[in-house]
Amino acid sequence: MKEITFYQCFRENILNGSKTITIRDxxxxxxxxxxxxxxxxxExxxxxAKIKILAVTPxxxxxxxxxxxxxxxxxxxxxxxxxxxIYPNVEQLFVIHYQLVSTDDVNER
Structure with a gap:
């Protein structure tokens, strides 16, 4: 199974649903x-968490x-x-839209 990493500072925004995309190279x-x-x-x-990939757009x-x-x-x-x-001098990027599926919150399990 594939995986993705995020900086720790984005963790809460992913878990609370306020961050729904990531922009990658x-x-x-x-x-x-x-x-x-x-x-x-x-880090x-x-x-x-687990996320579902909804779209990948250049x-x-x-x-x-x-x-x-x-x-x-x-x-x-x-x-x-x-x-x-993160990506100095990179013009071509990709927007990855995702949906939170499950988390490390014991109340979610």
Whole structure:
């Protein structure tokens, strides 16, 4: 089964549903629509959720909008800064839309 990692600082936003997309580069675009993916923290590789991939859409950095920022639970300025820190000089990106399926919350099990 495929997996995806997120920085720890995004964990709560994923779990509470305020972050519903992730923007990645070409190396992480090959998720199959409908697949269930294990989600781990980047820093400690700690599992915390499963997500269902809903869509993978190509986008240019210059095409990012407030809508994308809202789906990432940040401002457009913050989103562009984060993306540039992670992917400096990358113009071709991919928006991965996902839905939370299960979490590490014991009340969810």
């Amino acid at each position: 070409d190396s992480e675009k090959d998720f199959k629509i409908g697949s269930i993916i294990d989600v781990f923290t980047f 400690q590789h700690q599992w915390f 986008i240019q950095f210059s095409q990012l909008t407030e809508m994308h920022a809202q789906q990432e639970n940040m401002t457009l300025t913050e989103l562009k800064q984060v993306i540039r820190q």
